[in-house]
Amino acid sequence: MTLSIHPSVGVARLGNAEGNNFLLNPTKIGGLPHEHDENMQPTTEVINFKDEAGRIRRQGQVFKVFDESGEELTLQSPNVERIEWTVHLANKKAAWYEFSELNGNLLYGQANSYTNRKIQFRNKSVGLIGLDDYDLAERQKLIIDLGPRTIAGYLSEIEISIHNIPSDYTHASYPKGEMKQGSKTFESLGTLRTDNQGRLIVLGGYGFAGGNTNLEGYGGGDDWYDDISDGSVTCVVTYKNASQMTTNAWIVVGSPDFAPEIVNISTLNDTFFDVGVRYFNLVPDMYGESNSTGSGFNHNYIANFDRDILPIIQRISQYQWVANVQSMSGFFSYQFDYRDNSEARKPERMKYYNYFRQLDKKVIGDYDQPQQQLMSGDSDGNRFPMMPLNSGSNSVKSANAYDLTNNVVEKFLALDATQMFLLKQWAEGKFNVGDCQAFPVNPMDAASIGNCVGLPMCPGIEVTWNLQNPALYEDAYKIKHRDKVNYSQTGLSPSRDECEGGGCEPGDLTKRMACPWQADFFNCTVQTINFSEPKVNKATQIETTLTVTNHTWKDLPDGVTVPEDNYFSGTQDKEEKTPLPPAYYSYWWPPQSPWDVLTGELDAAGQLQSHLPAGQQINYARGINSYGQMVGHWFALAFIRDQNSKNEGFPYFTESERNHELFEYREIGVGQISGNPDDNETSLPVFFINPHKVSSDKLKEGLAEISRGETERGRRIAEYLEERAFKPVRSTNILHRSGTRVRG
Amino acid sequence: MQTYDAIIIGGGPAGAACALSLMLFHDKKVLLLERGDFTQQRIGEQVSHSIFDFLEYLDIPREAFGAGCFTPNYGKESYWGSDVKTHHFSLFTAQGKTYQLDRARFDETLLMTISERGGTIIPRCKQISIAQQEGRWQVQCVHPEQGTLHYQSEYLIDASGRQTKIGQSLGIERVVTDQLVGIGAFVEHPEHIFEQQQKIESCEYGWWYMAGLSKDLAVVTCFTDMDIMKEKQLNRQEVWNQCLAKTTAIGNSLQGCISTQPKLWVKQANSQYYASDFPEKFVAVGDAVASFDPISSMGIGFAMLSGCHGAYALMHEQKTAVRDYQQDAILTFDEYCETKWDFYKKEQRFPNHPFWQRRLIKPSKQQHRVSA
Numbered sequence A: 001m002t003l004s005i006h007p008s009v010g011v012a013r014l015g016n017a018e019g020n021n022f023l024l025n026p027t028k029i030g031g032l033p034h035e036h037d038e039n040m041q042p043t044t045e046v047i048n049f050k051d052e053a054g055r056i057r058r059q060g061q062v063f064k065v066f067d068e069s070g071e072e073l074t075l076q077s078p079n080v081e082r083i084e085w086t087v088h089l090a091n092k093k094a095a096w097y098e099f100s101e102l103n104g105n106l107l108y109g110q111a112n113s114y115t116n117r118k119i120q121f122r123n124k125s126v127g128l129i130g131l132d133d134y135d136l137a138e139r140q141k142l143i144i145d146l147g148p149r150t151i152a153g154y155l156s157e158i159e160i161s162i163h164n165i166p167s168d169y170t171h172a173s174y175p176k177g178e179m180k181q182g183s184k185t186f187e188s189l190g191t192l193r194t195d196n197q198g199r200l201i202v203l204g205g206y207g208f209a210g211g212n213t214n215l216e217g218y219g220g221g222d223d224w225y226d227d228i229s230d231g232s233v234t235c236v237v238t239y240k241n242a243s244q245m246t247t248n249a250w251i252v253v254g255s256p257d258f259a260p261e262i263v264n265i266s267t268l269n270d271t272f273f274d275v276g277v278r279y280f281n282l283v284p285d286m287y288g289e290s291n292s293t294g295s296g297f298n299h300n301y302i303a304n305f306d307r308d309i310l311p312i313i314q315r316i317s318q319y320q321w322v323a324n325v326q327s328m329s330g331f332f333s334y335q336f337d338y339r340d341n342s343e344a345r346k347p348e349r350m351k352y353y354n355y356f357r358q359l360d361k362k363v364i365g366d367y368d369q370p371q372q373q374l375m376s377g378d379s380d381g382n383r384f385p386m387m388p389l390n391s392g393s394n395s396v397k398s399a400n401a402y403d404l405t406n407n408v409v410e411k412f413l414a415l416d417a418t419q420m421f422l423l424k425q426w427a428e429g430k431f432n433v434g435d436c437q438a439f440p441v442n443p444m445d446a447a448s449i450g451n452c453v454g455l456p457m458c459p460g461i462e463v464t465w466n467l468q469n470p471a472l473y474e475d476a477y478k479i480k481h482r483d484k485v486n487y488s489q490t491g492l493s494p495s496r497d498e499c500e501g502g503g504c505e506p507g508d509l510t511k512r513m514a515c516p517w518q519a520d521f522f523n524c525t526v527q528t529i530n531f532s533e534p535k536v537n538k539a540t541q542i543e544t545t546l547t548v549t550n551h552t553w554k555d556l557p558d559g560v561t562v563p564e565d566n567y568f569s570g571t572q573d574k575e576e577k578t579p580l581p582p583a584y585y586s587y588w589w590p591p592q593s594p595w596d597v598l599t600g601e602l603d604a605a606g607q608l609q610s611h612l613p614a615g616q617q618i619n620y621a622r623g624i625n626s627y628g629q630m631v632g633h634w635f636a637l638a639f640i641r642d643q644n645s646k647n648e649g650f651p652y653f654t655e656s657e658r659n660h661e662l663f664e665y666r667e668i669g670v671g672q673i674s675g676n677p678d679d680n681e682t683s684l685p686v687f688f689i690n691p692h693k694v695s696s697d698k699l700k701e702g703l704a705e706i707s708r709g710e711t712e713r714g715r716r717i718a719e720y721l722e723e724r725a726f727k728p729v730r731s732t733n734i735l736h737r738s739g740t741r742v743r744g
Numbered sequence B: 001m002q003t004y005d006a007i008i009i010g011g012g013p014a015g016a017a018c019a020l021s022l023m024l025f026h027d028k029k030v031l032l033l034e035r036g037d038f039t040q041q042r043i044g045e046q047v048s049h050s051i052f053d054f055l056e057y058l059d060i061p062r063e064a065f066g067a068g069c070f071t072p073n074y075g076k077e078s079y080w081g082s083d084v085k086t087h088h089f090s091l092f093t094a095q096g097k098t099y100q101l102d103r104a105r106f107d108e109t110l111l112m113t114i115s116e117r118g119g120t121i122i123p124r125c126k127q128i129s130i131a132q133q134e135g136r137w138q139v140q141c142v143h144p145e146q147g148t149l150h151y152q153s154e155y156l157i158d159a160s161g162r163q164t165k166i167g168q169s170l171g172i173e174r175v176v177t178d179q180l181v182g183i184g185a186f187v188e189h190p191e192h193i194f195e196q197q198q199k200i201e202s203c204e205y206g207w208w209y210m211a212g213l214s215k216d217l218a219v220v221t222c223f224t225d226m227d228i229m230k231e232k233q234l235n236r237q238e239v240w241n242q243c244l245a246k247t248t249a250i251g252n253s254l255q256g257c258i259s260t261q262p263k264l265w266v267k268q269a270n271s272q273y274y275a276s277d278f279p280e281k282f283v284a285v286g287d288a289v290a291s292f293d294p295i296s297s298m299g300i301g302f303a304m305l306s307g308c309h310g311a312y313a314l315m316h317e318q319k320t321a322v323r324d325y326q327q328d329a330i331l332t333f334d335e336y337c338e339t340k341w342d343f344y345k346k347e348q349r350f351p352n353h354p355f356w357q358r359r360l361i362k363p364s365k366q367q368h369r370v371s372a
């Protein structure tokens, strides 16, 4: 008899509201998180994502344990004596390699390994003892690892904090001391709780992100840390007869999902499913060694429209609420009856199918592949941006100019192999509609990761491309835990690549993500992508000013001539990595990182505060104008929520719960730039954070509690003013970026 | 050394208004140096409706000050010239509606607005010394934690109030017309009787004033001349208490009160003004340029007005603008002297007491030492 935990991979989300003010996970893909009662049982769908102070509430993940027959085991089960959960979270970001797009991805073979690609570590000077030689014990200290925590019983709670590191855990490490930028001091990776039946609830970090350097790129910076984490979940069930059984799962802590009801076209659930189908015999009928069409996908497989196809096109149509992708919203307009599987409809279905980009082969050095292609055709009247209209997993770096085998380019998005296969079955008429057999995937397993990004992975938001690699799995949907290690003696490895096999350690799923996550979140929403040169994404643009110097003569008597003499001189003014034109405006993960959204304030007060009418399409991140500001104010952004969610099929998504008070607003007349006062009749809205205002608001909050006349008020004001005077605020000018919202 | 466009000395209403004007209308980078640490009680709280015009000019919404910062007055009781009660809105001039300010909150909000708009304020700056070198102002001061600080600027503003030392160090002449002082205390009453109460009462050595600041807090002040205070030892609690008890109306209304602080405070309240030319790129505002007898309730309004006007004049391309501004201030002072004389004249009961004798002499026009 074996036990299993569901979800097999849980997803919690960090938040900066007070620790006991949190939500519980959504229970379906595209579902909202839930409020809970004092027994930690989910109640209604979320009421407010934020607390009264405008801080985001953490989202916990509930784990349940089941016996072989699918019966849930709880403390109420008659044969169960005790259920004990152990969770070991870690954050390995600072110890791992620099994020380098697809470099290091072993699905492209060993030639693409970090070592062969000569990718450098983050914090590359830490532990360096010789040429490319590192003291791994020193590197290990870059990991945030507070050891495992164990919890059992009813309604208990334990913090995973620096103050309660288990005494036998000898390799704990975490950033110590005060950070110069962002959050000041690191305390905790999260909280474990149990509900009134002994189920586990994992809550992640509090949005700590602090560092000591200026952030300049989407991958983050050296000497930076955040409190994202992932790790193992182990459950030991003790029966009344004293026998014990153990099973395990995994937990990933991600940043907030700001548009939870909008689903990525290819989710992490699609990734897990694809890996399960192609490597773990999850649906033998669909893919296997011995199906009727030989190995690989079974070309006679009968897909189901409602289960396999409809979600893909629905998701494509929903991107319009968070991105300006008119061609995608129009793509879902029932040009014909999608459900009609007749032969007569086949040409239309095939046409539809052919608008989807095929997948690149995972090979090195071959650039002329389908994912480098933007448009469906090249002649007048035959141009449609292929589906999904979205960036691929490397639309940033180009092929190496001298060695084409030195990089992999993947400009535009294609669905994953299984999604594409099912779509093809549909196009060919091999599908039915209506009720059908569900896939052998536990709905809880699908729901948790189904709300994470699956594609593109550059690196993504929650986790990245290592999960496309079967080496990470023990079975379909089951992360392989690294076995036979005693972390309390060895600690976690700073450099071991789990893609080479042997299972995952805590921290391995999130270590490739930006550090801090806000860097990627700030920078990676849109990308302009060259679509003419398959090998090239960005190239270095050099701006040179040429001067002509002419020497001519005058005052010469008639007949005396001197030949003209001139020369050019050039001064190179600027060199900048820029997407090579012609380029196309594309998105990364709009459901996770919205960009073009509708304003939603319906009352006068809200509109005055937000400075905008309702229903205006506007930039989601308006007012957050630097990496530093994203680190400090990520929680001020809105949640994009369906305001008509009770009436399925009629979505109306707008912003809600944006912290308008943080942002100031001005209209800038064009004349202020052009110098022509006439131009001021056209103006541009500008939103920004006034850093002085931010901390004075905090002070005022504090002062409100002190009654008049008391000298304490004055003292605090003096303190505040002196702090301002003697410690100029970092975010005013130190954090630099190039100014445009394309990947730097 | 850090450089600013303008350095302002003094963080009262005048300095704050001036800083805000320079920032809002002239986009200047300002530094405001203040000697105190904001824990001292601020004195003076009666203002006219014009205060709102200044706030509007400085683009600060009234709500920014919080509820209860401005309470409308419903008239004062006065016993002036006789012991029969009369009732007015404003004693001194026909100002119309008047308000009571929560001074701490008012000053604090002005300062916080400066900071929010990007201005720099440093409290606890002692031993300020200034010099003008090659057309730039060099300012040095001592901070208890930061040590000696040096700053430099193009413009310098004296907003350091009635007891300014800046003019003296720059050789600007100051005319002082009297020696009025206020000796006062904040008092509490357990039964919350003070709301809206304001009383003023003359006596042979000066006058008494009380104002309820809230239900349970009031300020009581005795105004007299410095020499009389010394002679009568009015700054001693027992004497002050005895004298208060002898007043007709005020003493009665304060029975059962307790002081909130162990000691009386003594503040200069004399009238004075800067009478000779300012150096270039310099202006004085508020009490520093001209200060008035508190009976006039002109101080805070004038501080705001002169703060705004002073900034405007200082920035004006016309070099004479500052001189015109200074002449206006002196003109205001002249008119004020007339009104004050009219007012003190109404008290005829103590013709032999020096306090009243000094105030019954018709004021002569101030000699304008400022170059025309």
Ligand SMILES: Cc1cc2nc3c(=O)[nH]c(=O)nc-3n(C[C@H](O)[C@H](O)[C@H](O)COP(=O)(O)OP(=O)(O)OC[C@H]3O[C@@H](n4cnc5c(N)ncnc54)[C@H](O)[C@@H]3O)c2cc1C
Pocket (backbone or CB within 6 Å): B009, B010, B011, B012, B013, B014, B015, B033, B034, B035, B036, B043, B044, B045, B046, B047, B125, B128, B159, B160, B161, B162, B163, B164, B165, B182, B221, B267, B268, B269, B285, B286, B287, B288, B291, B292, B294, B297, B298, B299, B300, B301, B303
């Ligand atoms: C007893 C009394 C009652 C009053 N009642 C009223 C009233 O009811 N209504 C009214 O309108 N007015 C009243 N006034 C007058 C009013 O308080 C002042 O006119 C007003 O405060 C002037 O503002 P200011 O900014 O010019 O100066 P102040 O408010 O005096 O501010 C000057 C600031 O400069 C600082 N400073 C001084 N020297 C230095 C230095 N060397 N370095 C750094 N900082 C320095 C001081 O600490 C102070 O904070 C009263 C005054 C008194 C004495």
